Amino acid sequence: MAEPGRHAWIDAGAGIAGDMLLGALVDAGAPVYVIQDAVDAVVPDAVRMTAREVTRAGQRATKVDVAPVAADQPHRRWSDIRDLIDRAPLEPAVAASAQRVFETLAAAEGRVHGVEATQVHFHEVGAWDSIADVVGVCAALHWHAVRSVSAGPIAVGSGRVTGAHGDLPVPVPAVLELGTGWELRAGGTGELATPTGVALVRALAATCEPLPPMRVRATGVGAGSRDTPGRANVVRVCIGERTETAGQPATEQLWVLEANVDDLDPRVWPTVLTALLEAGAADAWLTPILMKKGRPAHTLSVLCAGGDRSRMGDLVHSLTSTFGSRSYAVDRVALQRDWRIIQVHGHSVRIKVSLDGSGQIVHATPEFEDAATAARAVGLPVRRLLDDAAATATAQGLRAGSLLPPIDS
Known part of the structure; x- marks a missing residue:
């Protein structure tokens, strides 16, 4: 698994949907079984997820297919989804992110349709595929150890589309509501961005920006269902550590x-x-x-x-x-952050490292909870374990003023 504390940048310049972002994160390395386990924790035995390689306008990409196990899947309200996530045995960070996405989506749909968010009750929020996409994306980001997210402008499309409520303009009302405050572009004809896809960006991404300075560790390309000639229907994601130029944090x-x-x-x-x-x-x-x-x-x-x-x-x-x-x-x-894992008295202790813009270490601090756990295991005072961890980190080059050594060093 990736080291803790990474940043993910989402390229939604060709549009975005939940399955496209999920495909990009799987393409970047997240295992399908991790995503399946998380979705099963919320809605057991409801869907089966598989990944396959496809091409979109000549580009290779990963398509994640979500198939229902049962024929008749309920259309749940947001309040029902919230309760399901609350009861699910998910990692706290995954559950919190998924709740935030659904809350964002339900608030927008509620405003569009003039109902309370908790009473929003239609396929955009309650369908099995939206649950799979949202919980799956949050679980994949957690697997990648992503702590921060940003994204570029979103292509939303143009024209008209037929939906559950009849003939609608593109972008559909919920997408336009969710896009308020974000940079939107037409980007082509047809519906390029779905409410679930835009809700994932708005709930998880802190900033709309071009690709930021990053030390890229993994990239992924996720495909939508359509293959449009001359325009790859894909979402791209870059995962790594943010870096800043000219020494600026x-x-x-x-x-x-x-x-x-x-x-x-x-x-x-x-x-x-x-x-x-x-x-x-x-x-x-x-x-x-x-x-x-x-x-x-x-x-x-x-x-x-x-x-x-x-x-x-x-x-x-x-x-x-x-x-x-x-x-x-x-x-x-x-400051830019990174982590290294050292061994102290036979136990793993994470070292939290902060870096300046040139990649030099500013601070290198043992993670207290790791040190406390190791101290209990070996019968030493926590103070002593912290001192030993700091000394070990220094001996391995994790000291102020030094360049961060490679992970394998």
């Missing part, structure tokens, strides 16, 4: 949500922070404050992507006793 716009709380049992706070981080927050922390009349209290702060503001706000309101929250945009400057 990456800058991204995030949001901070805050709430002042003076009446929550302090024993609950660790569970609040853990739940927010597992739900996809970039960071979450507490600051002791004094409120009116000298009451001791805490400010809860949550750092998250813009697309997660609503969901994180709902979590803050449900997990704490606050009556409201505030938010503001911030620019985060982040």
Whole structure:
């Protein structure tokens, strides 16, 4: 499996659908069985997934076929899908990403059709193939150890198409709603982007940008069903570590949500922070404050992507006793990150490495949970294990001012 902390860039310049993005991630190396297991965890024995090599306008690509096991598959509401994912034995990051995609899709479809998002009940959200595409893409990204995603402009097509609600213009209303705030292009005739495909981009990608500076580790090309002469009906994905030119670290716009709380049992706070981080927050922390009349209290702060503001706000309101929250945009400057695994007293410990724009190491820090697990196993104080891990990392060239050594060194 890939090293932790990678970036994925999605090229949707020829359009995008859920199966196309899934095919690209499989083409880049994600095993079909990993995706099948994740989908089975949500809807057991509902679909079977296979991958095959195809050509689109002369280009090789991977097509993932999703076939139903049973003939009559239910069209579920978003609230039903949410409950299925909540109960499924998925990795927390996969479940959180899938929930975010379906929430984004349901909100757009609900706005288009004038109903509450939880009551959206038609094939765009509830069909077995949409569940397979969304959960499969999230599981494949997790397998690739992708921690951040960006994408280029989306080709949506032009003309008209016949759908479940009759004759519709292209882009269809849900795609246009989902595309608000993103760069869209016609890119050709016909329907090139589906609601599920655009929802995956909008929910998972933080930024619309050209291919960013990257150290590319894997690429993949995923095919749609149609083979249009003169235009390859494919989605491409690049996976690797982001790099920055001229020594400049990456800058991204995030949001901070805050709430002042003076009446929550302090024993609950660790569970609040853990739940927010597992739900996809970039960071979450507490600051002791004094409120009116000298009451001791805490400010809860949550750092998250813009697309997660609503969901994180709902979590803050449900997990704490606050009556409201505030938010503001911030620019985060982040050093490039990488990981290396070392052996300490016979146990694996990850070393988190930060790099400047030239590839030199700025920090190399043992991962605390790995060190704590190893310390318990060998009967040493955690402090001692951390010291030994840092010394081992230094001896292997993971030191400030040095170039990051190759993985196989």
